[in-house]
Amino acid sequence: MLRIVFHRLLQTIVVVFVLVSFTFVAVRLVPGNPFVSDKALPEHLQESVYKSFGLNGTWGEQYVIWWRNVLTKGDFGPSTSLFGRSVNEIITQSFPTSLLLGLVAMTIALLIGIPSGVLAALRKNSMIDYGSMIFAMAGICIPGFVLGPLLQLWVARHSNFFNVAGWESPADILLPAITLGVGVAAYVARLTRGGMLDILSQDFIRTARAKGVPTFTILRRHALRPALLPTVTFLGPAFAAIITGSFVVETIFMVPGMGQHFVTAVTSQDYFLLQAIVLFYGLLIGGANFLVDVAQAAMNPRLRDAN
Amino acid sequence: MRIAKALPTLLFALLIGSCDNRSSVEQANEEGIFVVGNSNEPKGLDPHLVSGVLESNIIGALFEGLAVQDPIKDGDALPGAATSWSANEDFTVWTFKLQPEGKWSDGVPVTAHDFVFSYQRLLHPELPAKYSEMLYFIKGAEDYNKGKNPDPNSIGARAIDDHTLEITLRGPIPFLPEITKHYTWYPVPRHKVLEFGEIATPFTDWTDPGNMVSNGPFQLKSWRLTHHIEVERNPYYWDAKTVSLNGIRFLPIGNPYTESRMFLDGQLHMTYTLPPEMIPYAQEHIPNMLRQEAYVGVRFIRCNTLRKPLDSPLVRRALAIAIDQASLIDNVLQGGQLPATGITPPFGDYKPPAVVTYNPEEARQLLAKAGFPDGKGFPELKLLTNDKDSARRNAEAFQAMWKDNLNINVRIEQREWTTYLELQYTSDYDLADNGWIGDYLDPTTFLEMWSEGNGNNNTNWSSKEYEAKLHLAENTADPAERLRILAEGESILLKDIPVIPIFWYTTNYLLRPEVKGWSPLLLNNHPLKFVRLEATAEQP
Numbered sequence: 029m030l031r032i033v034f035h036r037l038l039q040t041i042v043v044v045f046v047l048v049s050f051t052f053v054a055v056r057l058v059p060g061n062p063f064v065s066d067k068a069l070p071e072h073l074q075e076s077v078y079k080s081f082g083l084n085g086t087w088g089e090q091y092v093i094w095w096r097n098v099l100t101k102g103d104f105g106p107s108t109s110l111f112g113r114s115v116n117e118i119i120t121q122s123f124p125t126s127l128l129l130g131l132v133a134m135t136i137a138l139l140i141g142i143p144s145g146v147l148a149a150l151r152k153n154s155m156i157d158y159g160s161m162i163f164a165m166a167g168i169c170i171p172g173f174v175l176g177p178l179l180q181l182w183v184a185r186h187s188n189f190f191n192v193a194g195w196e197s198p199a200d201i202l203l204p205a206i207t208l209g210v211g212v213a214a215y216v217a218r219l220t221r222g223g224m225l226d227i228l229s230q231d232f233i234r235t236a237r238a239k240g241v242p243t244f245t246i247l248r249r250h251a252l253r254p255a256l257l258p259t260v261t262f263l264g265p266a267f268a269a270i271i272t273g274s275f276v277v278e279t280i281f282m283v284p285g286m287g288q289h290f291v292t293a294v295t296s297q298d299y300f301l302l303q304a305i306v307l308f309y310g311l312l313i314g315g316a317n318f319l320v321d322v323a324q325a326a327m328n329p330r331l332r333d334a335n
Numbered sequence: 336m337r338i339a340k341a342l343p344t345l346l347f348a349l350l351i352g353s354c355d356n357r358s359s360v361e362q363a364n365e366e367g368i369f370v371v372g373n374s375n376e377p378k379g380l381d382p383h384l385v386s387g388v389l390e391s392n393i394i395g396a397l398f399e400g401l402a403v404q405d406p407i408k409d410g411d412a413l414p415g416a417a418t419s420w421s422a423n424e425d426f427t428v429w430t431f432k433l434q435p436e437g438k439w440s441d442g443v444p445v446t447a448h449d450f451v452f453s454y455q456r457l458l459h460p461e462l463p464a465k466y467s468e469m470l471y472f473i474k475g476a477e478d479y480n481k482g483k484n485p486d487p488n489s490i491g492a493r494a495i496d497d498h499t500l501e502i503t504l505r506g507p508i509p510f511l512p513e514i515t516k517h518y519t520w521y522p523v524p525r526h527k528v529l530e531f532g533e534i535a536t537p538f539t540d541w542t543d544p545g546n547m548v549s550n551g552p553f554q555l556k557s558w559r560l561t562h563h564i565e566v567e568r569n570p571y572y573w574d575a576k577t578v579s580l581n582g583i584r585f586l587p588i589g590n591p592y593t594e595s596r597m598f599l600d601g602q603l604h605m606t607y608t609l610p611p612e613m614i615p616y617a618q619e620h621i622p623n624m625l626r627q628e629a630y631v632g633v634r635f636i637r638c639n640t641l642r643k644p645l646d647s648p649l650v651r652r653a654l655a656i657a658i659d660q661a662s663l664i665d666n667v668l669q670g671g672q673l674p675a676t677g678i679t680p681p682f683g684d685y686k687p688p689a690v691v692t693y694n695p696e697e698a699r700q701l702l703a704k705a706g707f708p709d710g711k712g713f714p715e716l717k718l719l720t721n722d723k724d725s726a727r728r729n730a731e732a733f734q735a736m737w738k739d740n741l742n743i744n745v746r747i748e749q750r751e752w753t754t755y756l757e758l759q760y761t762s763d764y765d766l767a768d769n770g771w772i773g774d775y776l777d778p779t780t781f782l783e784m785w786s787e788g789n790g791n792n793n794t795n796w797s798s799k800e801y802e803a804k805l806h807l808a809e810n811t812a813d814p815a816e817r818l819r820i821l822a823e824g825e826s827i828l829l830k831d832i833p834v835i836p837i838f839w840y841t842t843n844y845l846l847r848p849e850v851k852g853w854s855p856l857l858l859n860n861h862p863l864k865f866v867r868l869e870a871t872a873e874q875p
Contacts, residue, residue, distance in 0.1 A: 060753035067386040067465040068760060068790025072482060077463040080537055110560070111379030112538040121560050180596050191359070192600040193593045194586075195562060279590045282597075284562035288589070292376075295722075297753050 036321060040314030044307060051306045052091055055299055062108035062297040081108055083299070094303065104307075105300035109292065115304045118289055123308075125195070126278075126285035129208065130271040132201050134263075136209035137216055137270075142259070144213075145220025146247065149228060149255075160217055167214025176207045176280035193282040204281040208274055212266050216259055223255035253327055260327065264320030268313040358601030364849060364868050367581035368565075372594040372607040376561050376587045380542040382518045383457045386465040388772065388859075389607070391518050393585055396566050396863045397549035398521040401431050401450075401500075402512040406865040407854045410683055410776050412512040413862075416445060416522065416550060417500070425812045426507040433498040438571035439524050440554035447494035452525040452534070455487040459535040468783075469519035469774060472511070474503045507812035514775045516860060524548045552578045552864035561587055572864075579852075579867040598624075598845045604868070605850065609843040611669045611725070617845060624845050627671045628855035631680050631773035632840030633781065634672075636718070636733070636766050637759065640796045640833050644713065645765060648831050649705035654766075655691050655835040657698035657740040663732050663838065670843045675836035677829055679781040680773070682857055685818050687778070690829040691836050695740040702741050710742030717748045719767040721755045729837075730768055759793045767793075770840070776857060778821045779805070785828055796833030 063069060063077050078084045082093065082105075097103040104115035144160040151157050184190040184203060191200055227233060228251060236246050275287035286305065293302040363370045377390040382398060385391075401420065405411035417431040437445035454473065457464050460482040471477045474491030478484040491503030504511070514520060524541075527548050531539035540546055547555045552574070553566035567582040568575065586603070588594040591610045598606050599621075609617060609625070617625040638645045638654075645651060660674035673680070676689035699709070707713040718733060720726040730747045737743050745766070750758065758764050771791075773780040783789060786805060787797035804824030811817040828834075842859055852865040 058751075058754065060751070060755075060757035062753070063463070064753050064756045064760065065386055065465060066756060068793075069463060069465050070467065070481070070790060072460065073463045076461045077537075080463070106538065109378060110376065111381065111384055112540060112542060113560070118560060177592065177596070180593070185596070185600055188358075191602055192596045193588070194359075194597070194602060196359075280593055282562075282586070282588055282590075282593060284560060288561055295751050295753070 032321065032325075033318075036318050040311070040318060044310035044314060047310045048303055048307045049091075051303055052094070052299075053087070055294075055297060055302050056087060058297060060297060062299060081106060081300075083108075094300070098304075098307070104304035107298055107301045109296035109298040109301065115301050118301060119286065119304060119308060122284060122286040122289055125283060126271050126274060126287060129201060129205055129274060129277075129283060129285060130267060132205040133208035133270050134212065134267055136205055137212035137266075140209070141213040141216025142220050142256070145217040145259075146224055146252070146255075148217065148221045149224030150243075150247075152225065157221075161221070164214040164217040167210045167217075170210075172207050172211070172276045173280065175210060176204070176277055179203045179207060180280070193280065195281075195283055200281075204274075204277045204283055207277050207281070208270055212270060215262060215266065219259045219262055220256065223258045224251065227251045227255040257324060257328060260323050261320055264316035265313065268309070268316040271312065272309050360601050360604055360847065360849075363584070363604070364870065367579070367868060369580050369583045369605075369850070369863075369866060369868060370603050371583065371585055371605045372588045372597070372603050373564075373585040374587065374607040375589050377564070379538070380547065380555070381537075382521050382523060383453075383462060383464050383466075384537055389587075391860075393564055393566070394518045394521070395551075395860060396553045396583055397547075397551045397555060398518065398523075399551040400517070400521045401433075401515040403864075404516050404856065404858070404860050404862045406852055406862050409857045410510075410513060412516065415515075416450075420512060422509075422511070426509045426511070427504045429502045429504070429511050430495075431500040431502070433500060434573045435498060436573040437550060438573065439527075439548040439550050440569040440571055441524075441527075441548045442571050443524070443526060443548070444497070445522060445550045446497040447500040448497070449522040449525050450500050451492050451494050452528075453522045454490060454492045456523065456528065456534050457519060458490060459487070460485075461535040463537055466519045469514075469517060472504050472506075472508055472514065474505045476505075506809040509812065509814050509817075510775075510777055513777070516858075517774050522550060524550075553580075553583060556582065563587070574864065578864045580863070583863060595845065598847075603845075604847045606845045609670075609845055611667070611843075614669050614843060621845070623848060626842070626844050626846050626855070628842050628859075629673075629680070629857055630840040630842045630859055631682055631776065631780075631857045632770055633675055633678055633680055634729075634768070634770045634837040634840065635675070635678065636768050636835040636837065637764075637794050638766055638796075638833050638835065639762055639764055640794055641762065642765050644705065644707070645716070647705045649701045650707075651832045651835065653698040653701040653705065653741060654737065655698075655832055656694045656701075658733060658736050658835070658837065659693045659695075660838055661693065662736075663729070667728055667732050668838070671841050672838040673841075675839050677825055678785075678834065678836050679778045679825060680839040682776055684815065685778050686822055688822055688826040688829060690826065691832075698740055702743075707743070713741075713743045715744045715746055716765040718745050719748045719750065719755060719758055719764040721768075722749050722751050726768060733768075760790075762793060762795055768837075772840070773858065778818065778825065779808070782821060782824060782828070785834065794833040796831060798827060798831060801827045 107113045107115055107118055148157040148160045180192045184192045189199055190203055194200055233246060233251060236250055274285060275291045278285045278287045289301060290305050293305060360370060373392055374389045377393060379385050380393060382394050399415045401415055401417040402412035403415035405413050416433060416437055418434050420429060420431045422429045433447055439445055454470055456462060458467055458470055458476050458480040460480060467480050475489040479487060479490050493501045495501050527541045531541040544555050544558050552569055552572050554569040556565045556567040558564045564585045565582055568578055591608050594606045595609060595613050597603050638651050640646055664672045676691050677687040679687045681687055718730050720730045727749060734745045734747060737745050759767050782805060784791040786802050801824055804820055808817050808820040811820060849868050849870060851867040851869050853861060
């Protein structure tokens with residue numbers, strides 16, 4: 029087990045390092061520069077701007093300085109698009125929001141996805157099965173930029189409880205979380221159904237049934253845990269994606285999260301912010317996958333013993 | 336199990352947090368807070384470092400220039416940080432008497448030294464200010480800014496005493512008070528700027544909440560990234576009795592559709608914009624809240640005059656008059672814009688030369704004369720535009736009109752914002768769709784940029800004759816004569832047509848009826864101290 033942990037950790041570090049290095053070069057290769065705006069900056073000032081952000085050295089120097097600051101001081105540098113803001117400040121202000129939204133969306137996804145997957149498997153080829161699978165298909169197919177505005181128009185506009193957008197009252201979290209969560213719920217439902225069908229046809233379940241164990245107990249004690257393995261594998265990357273991929277939802281619902289910064293950092297060529305977010309997300313996705321591996325080992329005795 | 340326990344608490348919190356039946360604006364009305372959509376997160380709030388409209392909206396609430404825009408009448412200046420002003424006979428030396436009671440929001444008096452400091456800062460050769468050109472009207476400003484003269488005291492701005500500011504200009508400007516309404520002319524608090532850095536240290540923390548002080552009707556209260564900026568009344572403001580609002584909340588709503596929906600749901604008093612598709616809906620359902628107002632801005636297409644065949648004025652003119660501006664406005668833009676017959680939009684006493692009008696027949700003849708009868712042999716040109724959907728729609732309309740009227744092919748090149756700008760600055764384009772908003776009500780705000788070496792020209796076109804007219808106007812004190820000379824200059828520009836005018840802007844937005852003291856203004860520079868919220872029965 030320890031060997032696996034160590035191995036995984038090393039892999040994650042290498043991947044993130046390569047990822048950040050690639051981003052470092054790629055963002056500098058894009059035509060344009062971070063300080064270009066619709067008003068021309070006089071030529072004699074270009075240099076002083078580059079200097080004030082420490083961007084006047086060679087790429088190699090900038091690269092070394094950036095890593096040194098990150099590793100020794102935890103300093104990700106200044107934002108070049110939001111004047112006077114440090115990248116650390118932007119991330120610490122926005123990440124908790126994205127995390128909270130992600131957690132609620134994930135909870136919604138699991139609360140909808142797992143029960144409907146289990147029900148669909150238990151009532152295979154019934155109306156419940158077809159119904160929940162149609163719902164799942166729709167959830168996968170309808171993108172956030174369609175579902176979000178529909179919820180705004182159909183739900184928020186007709187109720188006092190929900191605002192169309194904003195991040196003021198606790199209720200404001202629900203619509204964006206549903207928008208984010210429905211797609212994941214759909215995958216979870218399909219994976220759970222598949223896993224469940226597989227397990228329900230196994231000998232040990234038949235044995236349990238033959239011994240007269242009630243269906244619910246079979247589900248709870250014997251079937252659910254192995255049936256959820258594929259779902260758990262999916263959850264790690266899905267959770268990371270929910271947090272990182274919420275740009276559309278964040279813009280539609282005006283959520284002050286990190287997804288917005290990820291995209292605007294690219295479009296405004298905010299070198300330091302982009303490098304930091306890529307590093308951060310890289311670690312997050314690596315971490316999520318790592319946790320999934322551990323969870324799988326915990327849930328599957330065969331895997332655990334093999335290690 | 337823990338989740339199960341936490342669930343009722345969460346639900347209770349949801350209920351408590353959301354049980355207020357009043358909409359957000361109803362609450363805001365009671366609190367006297369004006370809630371406005373402001374497009375995006377501002378890049379910053381240092382008046383010397385930003386250059387965008389959305390930043391200027393907030394800065395306009397926080398700071399005050401020597402003169403203040405009249406709430407109703409364009410071009411009229413009311414006393415601001417200055418109580419009165421006078422000029423010498425030829426309008427080259429101006430004296431501003433400052434408010435004796437003028438104070439920063441921390442109680443420190445606003446003095447003429449703050450103004451001199453501000454001008455020296457904006458013009459400092461090391462401060463990366465994009466807008467330093469706005470101060471080039473001042474004698475010696477350009478030389479100091481470009482490092483030709485290292486002495487900051489060579490700039491023609493002098494504090495005669497604490498409350499008297501004397502400005503010496505490089506030429507006669509009868510409308511200087513009009514220019515001082517622009518935020519580049521606002522004072523910045525010397526004591527705060529120097530507390531957080533040197534005069535030319537950019538991007539320091541002096542604009543953070545808690546640090547920032549300002550001299551306008553409002554002061555910065557709170558700022559949460561991509562969430563809101565709120566300003567509250569400045570207790571030390573000299574004219575605090577006129578200020579009716581208790582505060583203004585600026586929301587960075589990047590998605591204009593979300594913004595409209597929030598407005599309709601009662602979350603905003605005013606939107607920043609209104610997407611063209613929503614205009615017919617607003618006209619039908621909430622005509623009393625739809626505002627469509629003239630705005631001094633022009634949409635145009637830059638031609639790279641170094642590239643063949645765009646080096647030929649015949650070709651450029653053919654392209655210009657083959658665009659059916661009225662059809663574009665009616666069918667694509669739908670915002671009541673005006674077809675641009677020249678670069679400078681009509682305002683005040685300026686009569687812009689009407690040179691560009693749709694004429695496909697003449698366009699075909701010009702193209703034939705340039706050696707491309709019926710578009711034969713005309714190379715495929717690229718039309719550079721930004722990545723917005725609206726830009727794509729406009730570009731497709733131009734593409735179709737040129738194909739139909741001239742039988743030529745134009746390929747649309749959409750690029751991300753920074754790349755799009757960089758390609759223009761480096762002249763790496765054929766045709767580029769762009770726009771320009773006026774900074775003050777004078778034609779020079781649209782004409783200066785086409786002179787040689789101006790960073791915003793980017794067409795590689797220049798004309799000695801044109802610049803001679805601008806120079807002559809700069810040294811003409813008689814206002815009517817000056818405008819006449821500028822119109823002649825614009826005629827020269829339009830004859831050569833390095834830039835194709837398309838339409839003159841309007842602003843389209845939604846405004847709730849309880850907002851009073853808000854009248855259409857050409858520069859959209861509404862003085863917020865006159866805005867009031869009054870209860871009304873009308874609802875969207």
